[in-house]
Amino acid sequence: MSDPLPEYPKDLEARQTTKSGVELFLRPIRSGDEPNYKDFLQSLSDHSVYLKFFRSIQPTDDFVEKQVDVDYVHRMTILAFEGGGAEKKILGMGRYILSEEGRAEVYFAVRDDHQNLGIGRELLSYLIKVARKKGLKGFTAQVMVDNRRMLHLFRSLEGTEFKINRRMDAGVFYLDLKFL
Ligand SMILES: CC(C)(COP(=O)(O)OP(=O)(O)OC[C@H]1O[C@@H](n2cnc3c(N)ncnc32)[C@H](O)[C@@H]1OP(=O)(O)O)[C@@H](O)C(=O)NCCC(=O)NCCS
Numbered sequence: 001m002s003d004p005l006p007e008y009p010k011d012l013e014a015r016q017t018t019k020s021g022v023e024l025f026l027r028p029i030r031s032g033d034e035p036n037y038k039d040f041l042q043s044l045s046d047h048s049v050y051l052k053f054f055r056s057i058q059p060t061d062d063f064v065e066k067q068v069d070v071d072y073v074h075r076m077t078i079l080a081f082e083g084g085g086a087e088k089k090i091l092g093m094g095r096y097i098l099s100e101e102g103r104a105e106v107y108f109a110v111r112d113d114h115q116n117l118g119i120g121r122e123l124l125s126y127l128i129k130v131a132r133k134k135g136l137k138g139f140t141a142q143v144m145v146d147n148r149r150m151l152h153l154f155r156s157l158e159g160t161e162f163k164i165n166r167r168m169d170a171g172v173f174y175l176d177l178k179f180l
Pocket residue numbers: 047048049051052106107108109110111114115116117118119120121122141142143147148149150152153156
């Protein structure tokens with residue numbers, strides 16, 4: 001018998017406006033998002049894909065289905081839609097995957113033509129809020145040393161949201177972010 005479909009957590013929907021005035025509708029990914037999510041993945045430049053996945057990817061239907069298949073406990077993805085009201089296109093995503101008791105690996109991506117407008121910051125803050133609500137103790141992240149934007153975002157919350165331990169190996173920072 002297959003597992004029952006996880007219940008969509010409607011309480012995790014929110015509206016936010018970034019510091020540069022971009023209105024966002026934030027919500028967990030759900031079944032039915034496949035075409036929109038595929039379009040989002042296809043919109044990412046090779047450089048952004050590499051910074052996020054550390055390799056090139058083909059957003060095949062199978063790949064997209066696996067990404068949309070979350071259970072809201074071990075795998076959580078928050079999408080940032082354009083506009084504060086009706087859902088339009090996906091501008092960004094933040095995802096965490098539980099790795100060990102109470103800790104989760106995080107990943108982010110924002111459409112290339114919408115980067116540096118504050119969307120990544122909103123997604124990071126929101127994912128922290130969701131993770132805290134779910135009782136997580138912190139995040140881990142792997143960030144390339146030249147990914148200054150992502151490193152800046154994590155660093156900017158050091159001392160307020162989390163304590164950071166970092167290790168560097170072969171051009172990658174391994175960050176251990178413990179919630180305060
Ligand atoms: C990394 C990423 C998710 C950040 O999202 P974003 O929407 O572009 O980021 P924001 O606009 O919210 O914030 C960027 C911050 O970096 C700062 N910044 C921009 N360029 C910078 C640079 N070269 N050096 C240092 N800081 C920089 C901005 O000033 C801003 O900080 P502030 O909020 O204190 O002003 C996005 O750029 C992206 O998708 N990159 C490709 C994929 C990726 O790298 N994923 C991360 C893997 S974990």
